[in-house]
Amino acid sequence: MDTHSPRVKDTKSSAKGWAIQAFAEFVGTAMFLYLAVGGADAVSRGVDGLNILGQSFAFGVGLMVTAWAFFRISGSHFNPAISLSSLITGHISVPKFVLYFIAQILGAMLGVALVRGTTPSTESVGQINTLMNGQSIARGFFLEFFLTATLCFVYHMVVHEKNRSTFMAALPYGFALFSCHLFATRYTDAAINPARAFATSVVARNFTREHWIYWFGPLTGAIFAAALHILFRFMDYDHHSAGIDAENQAQYQRAQGAYNGDPNASTYAGHSNHIDNGVTHGNFANHGDNVNQVYHTPAGTSNTTTVR
Secondary structure (H helix, E strand, O other): OOOOOOOOOHHHOOHHHHHHHHHHHHHHHHHHHHHHHHHHHHOOOOOHHHHHHHHHHHHHHHHHHHHHHHHHHHOOOOOHHHHHHHHHHOOOOHHHHHHHHHHHHHHHHHHHHHHHHHOOOOOOOOOOOOOOOOOOHHHHHHHHHHHHHHHHHHHHHHHHOOOOOHHHOHHHHHHHHHHHHHHHHHHHOOOOOHHHHHHHHHHHOOOOOOOOHHHHHHHHHHHHHHHHHHHHHHOOHHHHHOOOOOOOHHHHHHHHHHHOOOOOOOOOOOOOOOOOOOOEEEOOOOOOOOEEEEEEOOOOOEEEEEEO
């Protein structure tokens, strides 16, 4: 098995497993947007700069908390752009992408509807995305494009590139969204998620003429991020960062020796930067799929196991 390939053979997954993962995406997306949209709406009545900071914090923390909760079930996409990018990189299949897409749209509508139904907010609840402060459609499109590409690339690197910090992936994932919202809220109201933009417009029954950029901007940004991630994998970047996950200087030197061709250094199968006991890598996206994992030992041996 080629351990460098990220492609997941998730077509072997059971229908029950896919249903559980899709349900997790539905519930997780609803929970995330309930926390994020509700939090943003609650702080949207102060000074302008404080509004932006508060809304960004609501979305970032909302994603961080729910992503951490559902990461081991579905991968915590909660965003069609993340799912599309993962499809292109080969971490999910076309059927699963379709299933996730439907679950995310429905979950987003439920989350925003819950905000509307459980708070005394006006029709503005849900933070309908619209261009502001003289922002042109072209600039709005590219702002959504680049920020979504950033979010997707962060997701690939902290989730799909397995390393010692993968269990904490929800932290950079949430902080990345916080940063994106902090930048874009003043100009496009920061969608960066087609499900969020669509759900808020549906609940408010208000589609702006520029609504299309909140689909095409993020989705094309997702494609760009996938291409960038594939490029880094093609360049075998982790081979050139040998020892980056070492726990101590000795492990780092052994990894560097193997990288530089030292015959006396330990050799490691697969990715050279995963060198400590129990650290895994392999061609997998989330814990719901069949996984081929390689466990490295300092002696240079490896054991491959299948996790279901």
